Amino acid sequence: MNRNARIRSIHLDRWEHPLRATVWTKHGMVKVVWQDVAGDRCWFSSGTGDAKREAVPAIEHIEQMCQSMH
Numbered sequence: 001m002n003r004n005a006r007i008r009s010i011h012l013d014r015w016e017h018p019l020r021a022t023v024w025t026k027h028g029m030v031k032v033v034w035q036d037v038a039g040d041r042c043w044f045s046s047g048t049g050d051a052k053r054e055a056v057p058a059i060e061h062i063e064q065m066c067q068s069m070h
Helices: 048-068
Strands: 006-012 018-025 028-037 040-045
Touching: 006 048, 018 048, 028 048, 040 048
Parallel strands: none
Antiparallel strands: 006 018, 018 028, 028 040
């Protein structure tokens, strides 16, 4: 995982799917929200472009952790 991004918090739903998370990068904080869109889980984020790019590996790691719980 990218060492420039750190997962600050993760909130899960009752099925242990990610709902929202906060990821810190050297370019600032990124808030991530997962939603169901047309039957797929998609994530949306706030933050600057550089912070979002750095946060992607951490966001993918969150998704992998939650998938491995099932």
